[in-house]
Amino acid sequence: MRWIEIGLVLFHVWLIGWLTLVRPKSQRGWLIGGGIGAVLLVVHAFVEGLRWPMIPVYLITLWAIAGGAKSFFRSAAKPSSKPPRRRWKTVLLRGVAAVYASVAIVLPLLFPVFSFAEPTGPYTIGTVTYHWTDAAREEKFTEASGDSRELMVQIWYPASSEATGKAAPYLSDPAPYIEGLHELLQLPEFLFSGLKLVNTHAIANAGLADTEAKYPVLLFSHGFMGYKNQNTFQIEQLASHGYIVVGIEHAYSSVASVFPDQHVVKFDSEGKTGYDQMKYSFMDGRNRVWVEDAKFVLDQIETLSANDPGGLFTGRIDLEHVGMFGHSFGGATTVQMLLDDSRIQAGLNMDGVLYGEKRIPADGLKKPFLLMSADDTLKGVDHTGDAEIAELGTDREEIAAYYDELFARYDPVTAGANYWMTFKNSKHMSFSDLYLLTPLFEWMEGADVRRTHELINEYTLDFFDHYLKGEPLQYLDRNLGDHPEYTLQQGAE
Structure with missing residues (x-):
């Protein structure tokens, strides 16, 4: 919960206890309690914003004010004798108040406005968003012919220490x-x-830090049905450590894309659902669009480096040190870019099945690569339940073939001394911001998302710091083998 929310909840839990246990008889007590609650509520509304899980708290304020008003009108009328309340009614009232107070506490905790961990790097973070059109590519997802491919791209970067703003x-x-x-x-x-x-640690349109002449650049590709900033927990950490991070939103494959003229495009499944949406024949072809998106965005980054109309990035992007990382389908796109674009020098795939038209050769990628996997993703057909298979609309034989191909494509990932890190007790969405929405996700999935994010950030930084900045490895070469939270393996040279 946010700070004012915490104060608001604590005061109102005290207030409901006071009103039901002490039961002030004068309207003054009710109105003072309701008045203080109303002031706190107004401050909360203007500073933090109202939200539905706080409704039980808001109602306590209204109840106190209404109780005070009722007492006022009763005292103005002719006094009347009133029999004392029966004990069972008092006990019942206090029991209801206790349950209500519990609900008022629990709801904001179950559905918080989450915050991101404080970035550990020395830099403030800036961010800027671009709308880019690839005039050389026709958009295949629109009905009108001749439409060009449009993308929304957000860039995070190390900002000047003097940067100010919300x-x-x-x-x-x-x-x-x-x-x-x-x-x-x-x-x-x-x-x-x-x-x-939800707010971030980034300041919009802040000036670029002048600590270094140039900063290395990392492309980020989200998951299928994801969005460009779905890994803010990781992106902010990288930017705070001196990376320019470029988040691509793959229109029609993202959950949504909102363009400057306010038109919105949503995810287009091409009529595929369930297992049909997982088939290699479909996803390998769909990945072609993402690879072309990444290449186009990298072209645009080169243009910004040469001559940024806003002056922010001109001459400040280190194009000699470029990496890429992605989650799920974006991780698969990262592998395809490593294979297909010489500008990408190192890549990280977070739990992405290796969809795409190209295969990793038996002797490896010939570039630094780290694969992070959730153990749940690698469970195989023997640990896939009948209900899950039925929900996908397929049978066990097809799922077995799917896993056979999955492991065959994974087989050479560590060749050439590359790394494969498998997180224990983790799920596919542990590699994104999604599970921060509510602790219910963590309890249902049995995952500790904050700890998983810490590990992801530690090893992501270690990997890119070494291969793009030339710094000594801190974790990857020292923690090979099996550990309580993960296993880490490295292939032969």
């Missing part, structure tokens, strides 16, 4: 993303409403 919101236009997550994940829309109030 923290940028997590989502600048949250409504389409909330609606899209509701539709695609088939979860109640209220579950995502807190995204409207």
